[in-house]
Amino acid sequence: MLFHVEMEVRIPHDLPTERADALKQAERVRAVELQRTGAWRHLWRVAGRYANVSIFDVSGAQELHDILCSLPLFPFMEIRVAPLCRHPSSIRDDDR
Amino acid sequence: MLFHVEMEVRIPHDLPTERADALKQAERVRAVELQRTGAWRHLWRVAGRYANVSIFDVSGAQELHDILCSLPLFPFMEIRVAPLCRHPSSIRDDDR
Amino acid sequence: MLFHVEMEVRIPHDLPTERADALKQAERVRAVELQRTGAWRHLWRVAGRYANVSIFDVSGAQELHDILCSLPLFPFMEIRVAPLCRHPSSIRDDDR
Amino acid sequence: MLFHVEMEVRIPHDLPTERADALKQAERVRAVELQRTGAWRHLWRVAGRYANVSIFDVSGAQELHDILCSLPLFPFMEIRVAPLCRHPSSIRDDDR
Amino acid sequence: MLFHVEMEVRIPHDLPTERADALKQAERVRAVELQRTGAWRHLWRVAGRYANVSIFDVSGAQELHDILCSLPLFPFMEIRVAPLCRHPSSIRDDDR
Amino acid sequence: MLFHVEMEVRIPHDLPTERADALKQAERVRAVELQRTGAWRHLWRVAGRYANVSIFDVSGAQELHDILCSLPLFPFMEIRVAPLCRHPSSIRDDDR
Amino acid sequence: MLFHVEMEVRIPHDLPTERADALKQAERVRAVELQRTGAWRHLWRVAGRYANVSIFDVSGAQELHDILCSLPLFPFMEIRVAPLCRHPSSIRDDDR
Amino acid sequence: MLFHVEMEVRIPHDLPTERADALKQAERVRAVELQRTGAWRHLWRVAGRYANVSIFDVSGAQELHDILCSLPLFPFMEIRVAPLCRHPSSIRDDDR
Amino acid sequence: MLFHVEMEVRIPHDLPTERADALKQAERVRAVELQRTGAWRHLWRVAGRYANVSIFDVSGAQELHDILCSLPLFPFMEIRVAPLCRHPSSIRDDDR
Amino acid sequence: MLFHVEMEVRIPHDLPTERADALKQAERVRAVELQRTGAWRHLWRVAGRYANVSIFDVSGAQELHDILCSLPLFPFMEIRVAPLCRHPSSIRDDDR
Numbered sequence: 001m002l003f004h005v006e007m008e009v010r011i012p013h014d015l016p017t018e019r020a021d022a023l024k025q026a027e028r029v030r031a032v033e034l035q036r037t038g039a040w041r042h043l044w045r046v047a048g049r050y051a052n053v054s055i056f057d058v059s060g061a062q063e064l065h066d067i068l069c070s071l072p073l074f075p076f077m078e079i080r081v082a083p084l085c086r087h088p089s090s091i092r093d094d095d096r
Numbered sequence: 097m098l099f100h101v102e103m104e105v106r107i108p109h110d111l112p113t114e115r116a117d118a119l120k121q122a123e124r125v126r127a128v129e130l131q132r133t134g135a136w137r138h139l140w141r142v143a144g145r146y147a148n149v150s151i152f153d154v155s156g157a158q159e160l161h162d163i164l165c166s167l168p169l170f171p172f173m174e175i176r177v178a179p180l181c182r183h184p185s186s187i188r189d190d191d192r
Numbered sequence: 193m194l195f196h197v198e199m200e201v202r203i204p205h206d207l208p209t210e211r212a213d214a215l216k217q218a219e220r221v222r223a224v225e226l227q228r229t230g231a232w233r234h235l236w237r238v239a240g241r242y243a244n245v246s247i248f249d250v251s252g253a254q255e256l257h258d259i260l261c262s263l264p265l266f267p268f269m270e271i272r273v274a275p276l277c278r279h280p281s282s283i284r285d286d287d288r
Numbered sequence: 289m290l291f292h293v294e295m296e297v298r299i300p301h302d303l304p305t306e307r308a309d310a311l312k313q314a315e316r317v318r319a320v321e322l323q324r325t326g327a328w329r330h331l332w333r334v335a336g337r338y339a340n341v342s343i344f345d346v347s348g349a350q351e352l353h354d355i356l357c358s359l360p361l362f363p364f365m366e367i368r369v370a371p372l373c374r375h376p377s378s379i380r381d382d383d384r
Numbered sequence: 385m386l387f388h389v390e391m392e393v394r395i396p397h398d399l400p401t402e403r404a405d406a407l408k409q410a411e412r413v414r415a416v417e418l419q420r421t422g423a424w425r426h427l428w429r430v431a432g433r434y435a436n437v438s439i440f441d442v443s444g445a446q447e448l449h450d451i452l453c454s455l456p457l458f459p460f461m462e463i464r465v466a467p468l469c470r471h472p473s474s475i476r477d478d479d480r
Numbered sequence: 481m482l483f484h485v486e487m488e489v490r491i492p493h494d495l496p497t498e499r500a501d502a503l504k505q506a507e508r509v510r511a512v513e514l515q516r517t518g519a520w521r522h523l524w525r526v527a528g529r530y531a532n533v534s535i536f537d538v539s540g541a542q543e544l545h546d547i548l549c550s551l552p553l554f555p556f557m558e559i560r561v562a563p564l565c566r567h568p569s570s571i572r573d574d575d576r
Numbered sequence: 577m578l579f580h581v582e583m584e585v586r587i588p589h590d591l592p593t594e595r596a597d598a599l600k601q602a603e604r605v606r607a608v609e610l611q612r613t614g615a616w617r618h619l620w621r622v623a624g625r626y627a628n629v630s631i632f633d634v635s636g637a638q639e640l641h642d643i644l645c646s647l648p649l650f651p652f653m654e655i656r657v658a659p660l661c662r663h664p665s666s667i668r669d670d671d672r
Numbered sequence: 673m674l675f676h677v678e679m680e681v682r683i684p685h686d687l688p689t690e691r692a693d694a695l696k697q698a699e700r701v702r703a704v705e706l707q708r709t710g711a712w713r714h715l716w717r718v719a720g721r722y723a724n725v726s727i728f729d730v731s732g733a734q735e736l737h738d739i740l741c742s743l744p745l746f747p748f749m750e751i752r753v754a755p756l757c758r759h760p761s762s763i764r765d766d767d768r
Numbered sequence: 769m770l771f772h773v774e775m776e777v778r779i780p781h782d783l784p785t786e787r788a789d790a791l792k793q794a795e796r797v798r799a800v801e802l803q804r805t806g807a808w809r810h811l812w813r814v815a816g817r818y819a820n821v822s823i824f825d826v827s828g829a830q831e832l833h834d835i836l837c838s839l840p841l842f843p844f845m846e847i848r849v850a851p852l853c854r855h856p857s858s859i860r861d862d863d864r
Numbered sequence: 865m866l867f868h869v870e871m872e873v874r875i876p877h878d879l880p881t882e883r884a885d886a887l888k889q890a891e892r893v894r895a896v897e898l899q900r901t902g903a904w905r906h907l908w909r910v911a912g913r914y915a916n917v918s919i920f921d922v923s924g925a926q927e928l929h930d931i932l933c934s935l936p937l938f939p940f941m942e943i944r945v946a947p948l949c950r951h952p953s954s955i956r957d958d959d960r
Binding site: 415416431432473 | 482512516522525527535562569570571575
Binding site: 674676699700703704707708714715716717718719720724725727754755756757758759760761762763764767 | 866868891892895896899900906907908909910911912916917919946947948949950951952953954955956959
């Protein structure tokens with residue numbers, strides 16, 4: 001099942017730089033892992049903002065939630081989720 | 097170049113049914129064409145709403161605009177556009 | 193899988209009364225059916241507004257969308273959907 | 289009487305971890321108690337957010353308020369309340 | 385139980401004047417009745433707007449809803465409801 | 481002259497507890513005084529929120545402002561003011 | 577007593593031109609009268625919009641409301657009202 | 673003096689096509705004239721929307737208003753205006 | 769040229785009191801000066817809020833900006849600016 | 865390709881003055897460089913706010929993003945981006 005997820009990152013300016021860097025590095029590692037498993041299907045940067053647009057392919061809302069709230073930057077992200085379904089005019093079979 | 101496009105369709109209730117049906121049918125034909133050329137790269141329905149989330153792959157803002165404002169339902173759509181770029185953590189080469 | 197759905201009904205004042213009444217009656221019939229199948233798990237009226245708060249229990253986003261957009265009043269509803277999952281502090285087994 | 293309550297938790301990043309953990313633990317204990325008494329009738333996690341959707345079954349606004357503002361995380365929650373009533377199309381007797 | 389209710393009236397300009405006048409007259413009659421029974425406890429006009437701020441004193445959300453949606457102008461009103469309870473600093477016994 | 485005032489209190493979590501408690505205590509004393517003089521005519525708690533809905537009966541905007549900005553919690557309140565006048569359908573003489 | 581009033585005019589496109597013109601002409605006459613009596617103290621056009629910013633000098637909320645809702649274009653205006661008082665740094669005696 | 677102006681065009685679907693076409697054609701002619709005089713300094717289309725972003729170079733707010741409200745499509749436009757001034761880091765002399 | 773300016777002051781609670789007091793005192797001095805020169809034409813307090821509504825009479829956007837960003841409280845103010853022009857129904861010659 | 869970019873700067877009051885000054889100075893140097901290369905085509909100050917309106921002329925969304933997120937004040941800016949294209953009524957050849 002596919003979900004459209006928008007994440008906006010807001011790191012407080014008084015978070016120590018080393019902690020911020022460690023979180024970003026851990027986030028990167030986790031994002032790569034989740035793309036490899038297929039759960040994080042698409043990942044794009046929104047131009048001009050510390051934000052991304054993503055498509056997740058998971059078994060349901062529970063798996064999506066477990067993934068999102070385990071992201072290292074989760075406490076500093078504003079997240080919006082929309083469940084997706086196949087568009088009647090779509091011609092791509094794998095864009096369920 | 098990739099663009100994230102959200103379209104919400106609001107057909108006025110006093111539009112004659114035949115005209116609405118003709119517009120929807122023409123929209124479907126056009127959406128299929130644009131997916132075949134590769135310009136309309138992804139097309140998903142947002143669950144519970146007469147709306148879609150799409151990714152367009154075009155040469156730039158001009159081509160995107162020409163495509164969107166030529167859609168049969170364009171006069172009845174509220175559209176939001178965000179330019180995308182490669183995410184540093186992305187592992188998919190074709191998700192430029 | 194559970195979804196939280198809020199529906200606000202806005203029937204245009206120039207819709208003929210008979211058509212509005214027929215739609216409302218058909219909506220009622222459909223709502224009862226969907227509750228009987230278990231798909232429309234909870235249905236509450238929001239006090240003071242022509243709106244409801246509902247919990248749907250469906251196989252996924254596709255089934256949810258098919259149900260919602262087949263509702264007789266769908267063209268006159270503003271709908272917001274949020275996917276739900278089990279709360280770690282919940283003690284009700286069937287509130288997955 | 290039923291109330292629809294949405295709670296969004298925003299714990300400041302500079303709250304000491306031990307205090308945050310203690311508050312969350314106390315919140316969990318209180319949530320379980322209130323579900324056992326029947327006051328906190330339903331409790332769902334909103335996928336992707338540190339938030340819940342709840343249904344409270346209380347004697348009125350006073351009891352609801354006393355419960356909500358005694359929650360350990362209350363000072364860090366943004367709360368929206370809507371009073372519910374029976375939906376004319378509902379078939380569940382206990383969803384008053 | 386007390387509820388804070390804000391009503392904003394928006395009568396479409398193409399509603400026939402006689403129908404609008406009849407609705408307003410019926411609204412007035414109903415408002416007086418409901419004040420006499422004690423259900424519509426306070427009723428103020430918001431200066432400069434076709435709107436009111438009201439306090440209702442009813443047995444619960446169901447009675448409130450039944451009253452509000454039976455108002456002649458209900459189909460043309462945008463309504464916001466907030467349940468009230470006694471303020472710990474209040475000195476008026478009847479402002480429960 | 482009557483004013484409708486909504487106050488939402490947001491006390492920063494890093495305000496020392498003693499200072500917060502002293503402010504709340506002073507606020508309570510002041511609220512009681514102002515109700516006794518008749519200036520703070522009604523005072524209700526909004527269920528589920530650290531907020532109140534109030535009706536002030538003062539000589540005009542100047543007196544209202546002097547009262548509000550002298551409240552101990554004023555620096556931590558978000559306040560919305562709406563001037564009220566007699567509703568043509570009101571039957572309560574003192575709800576001017 | 578002074579009030580800050582913002583009025584935005586939205587005349588529906590299907591209102592017959594003669595009626596719109598008559599309303600605008602009547603509005604102009606009324607605005608001049610009210611400025612002459614001193615009630616409509618300042619009147620400015622907001623550049624680029626069919627809107628004005630005004631200062632009213634009236635005995636209170638009731639007089640303000642009576643004036644505003646008697647304006648010929650009142651049914652087509654969105655109005656926001658804010659009560660004003662003397663600013664402690666003001667040096668103009670008549671800007672009470 | 674420079675103004676930043678955003679115009680969003682919303683032509684009602686029930687405006688006769690000929691009238692809409694005549695208005696658009698007249699708008700085009702007027703836009704060209706105003707660019708030639710130098711008053712309409714920049715004019716860009718916002719991709720995906722029936723909207724433009726413009727820079728006007730006029731003697732002041734009065735001239736700006738006279739120009740904008742004389743545009744043929746003015747009654748169907750939502751307009752936002754922001755006065756601009758020279759940016760301290762600008763290196764273009766004519767971008768006053 | 770006239771500008772309508774709304775200023776909302778938000779002084780952080782952890783700004784040392786002496787610094788806040790010094791800023792407020794300096795602001796007062798500056799506001800009086802600017803009213804004396806005629807640039808700050810009107811200055812009103814918005815009842816119930818730490819905010820003002822002002823009319824500035826300056827040579828243009830540049831002078832307005834230089835004035836506003838030199839105000840001692842500028843870093844703590846949220847400011848909205850709207851350029852004004854003569855209203856066709858105005859009878860006051862100096863309300864250009 | 866042209867982009868319309870709005871930047872609002874919000875420097876936290878507890879950022880050390882020297883660091884803020886260094887960031888602003890570096891921002892100025894970078895803004896001049898980017899204007900010299902032609903990438904930052906227009907740069908205007910919005911009167912009364914610590915904000916600018918800019919037009920960027922870049923190869924695409926990727927170059928735009930690389931530029932914006934490398935700005936020294938980027939962590940303290942709220943940025944909105946809109947892709948632009950040639951307006952059919954434009955007469956300036958270089959306003960592509």
